[in-house]
Amino acid sequence: MDIKLPKQTHDIFAIMARGHFISSNGTKDGMNRLYDIINEPENFENLQNYFGVIKYRIERGNNFFYFSKVDEINSIVEKKLETFEKYIDIIDLFASMDNKITIGSRFRTGALAEECNANVRLKQKLQKIPLYRSETLHNKVREICDLMSRDSFLEREDEASETYKVLDSYAYLLDVINAIAIYEEGGTTEGTAGIIYN
Amino acid sequence: MGMQVNAKEILSLLYYNRDVVDFLFGNRDSVTVNELLSREDITAEQYQKLVAHDVLYEHQQVVGLNDAVIAMFEDFMEIGEVTPSFINDYINELKRNIRYYQEGNEYRFLRSIKKYLKRIGGAISKEIIKLQKNVDDTYKNEGNYRIKLQKLEDYRLKRDTIIEFINRANEMIDETRKLFELTNDLELYGIVSSLRNILIENLDYLIEIQTDITDYINKIQFQLDVYKKAQHIKEIKDHGQLHYKTNFKEVVLGLNPLGFNGVKSPRTKISVEFLHTDDGYMLCGRIAEKYKITRLMARRLADKLPANFKDHRVEAFVKLDTQTLLEKFLKQNKNLFEFLMDFKFPKSLGNVTFEERVTLFVEISMEFDKQLDFKFTLNWYDFEDDKKQKRKIGYTLILPKKVKEKKAA
Secondary structure (H helix, E strand, O other): OOOOOOOOHHHHHHHHHOOOOOOOOOOOOHHHHHHHHHHHHHHHHHHHHHHHHOOOEEEEEEEEEEEEOOOOOOOOOOHHHHHHHHHHHHHHHHHHOOOOOOOEEEEEHHHHHHHHHHHHHHHHHHHHOOOOOOOOOHHHHHHHHHHHHHHHOOOEOOOOEEEEEOOOOOHHHHHHHHHEEEEEOOOOOOHHHOOOOO | OOOOHHHHHHHHHHHHHHHHHHHHHHHHOEEEHHHHOOOOOOOOOHHHHHHHHHHEEEEOOOEOOHHHHHHHHHHHOOOHHHHHHHHHHHHHHHHHHHHHHHHHHHHHHHHHHHHHHHHHHHHHHHHHHHHHHHHHHHHHHHOOOHHHHHHHHOOOOOOOHHHHHHHHHHHHHHHOHHHHHHOOOOHHHHHOOOOOOOOHHHHHHHHHHHHHHHHHHHHHHHOOOOHHHHHHHHHHHHHOOOHOOOOHHHHHOOOOOOHHHHOOOOOOOOOOHHHHHHHHHHHHHHHHHHHOOOOOOOOOOOOOOOHHOOOOHHHHHHHHHHHHHHHHHOOOOOOOHHHHOOOOOOOOOOOOOHHHHHHHHHHHHHHHHHHHHEEEEEEEEEEEEEOOOEEEEEEEEEEEEEOOOOOEE
């Protein structure tokens, strides 16, 4: 099989095979460029065929790409559930901020910790998120950001001020939340659409 | 009010200070006077001159370019805030000139009419390009979602205003068609028909922008809705009902990204041939560094021998000689400690101190414990320390293995 591949194929594979997302608004390691390259219809098809040989599939989201594996075995059920329970905690925290952190948002860990410190509700939320280290609120926030960056949902823009940016891949988590159905009698939540309790 | 100046003076002033102007244009509303004056390309005198000519203004220590200068740059570069009012001004001017022309058929009014017709077309196109840029920019970069929503709504209003102006321009052309036909001016005819095209084209474009704005607003709204849901789910989770009241488990288990399924990235072993290359050598070095593996640490040339290396020789020699010492020890029947204390080391070693002998005792007892007979009784040895004080040291009784039990002398 002779496929014309972009020369960044190796970089793309290196990121996505680690289970990371490639977002259109990521800047580290030329991520936005990689996104554009995959997004080119011809490239997309070629890469899809190429990776298909080793049973990887490129999945397309809203402004992001990721790998899935064909015929994978679901081996780590517990861990997967645990990870997403943690995501729910984090998304809930982000959603409860005065200035909601969402796709494209930039924030400093210090500012986030400060807001949590000033607001009892947020403080409780943050303190209840199960994390390893972190006595102080700021360290907790740092750890959350580390975790989310490792999973390629955030990107650290500035080392010194610890500024993070929310990447497009975050939409994936929102899609997951959206897909969860809540079994409840009566649609009590319908009327208040758009208003967030804070 | 600044000094009276002409265009040439402004141009040369701007040109002379072009670096400063460029710097201030790039950093609007954030440069302080001190910051500016600390730059090498402007002196306090030049600064005063610019202020005197109204090119710069100063407000609470912050320096800014004159709005007119900024507007000029933005106009040319088709960036900056959307200002549909320009179109309105042009339309009004056009109207006025048409009225004049209807009064007295003078050529000069016709010339103005042409000018404003052209300008309307240009302004509309320019504003729409800016609108598109601003909408995209707001959606992508505005961090505060409330302001983002408001800004997008504002752009929607501006879009409506532009549409209104386009319609007005269209109407006006229709109304004055007869008049234009009467002039029998080919150039005017060309301008009018091209303006018509521009208007139709831009109307289409605006519809597209409208779709974009709606799309963006919907996306934000979607995010807000999802956030609301996330908070709800979190509440359910806090009540421990996540697995019973929702299909959380099914949804999460159905997710396919590699990262969530514990799929490790495929590993390939590095070929031995590669490791022999220079790149392979570098790689080994890096890995050794990372995992602190001394075996892999690159072996480099030894440093130059220090001038006093002979002084260190004694120690090295004593260390190396334990094997011979052990053999000698096994052939006699004193216990190890006394044997070492009394042992006559070769003269070439010089004086072997008490401490060195103790070190040897420890070294031998640890290294050759298999060949030694540990008695697990404590004996005492008296000695004088550096300060000539009498001291005692306790040591384990160690005998050569083949020898039968025997008390120390």
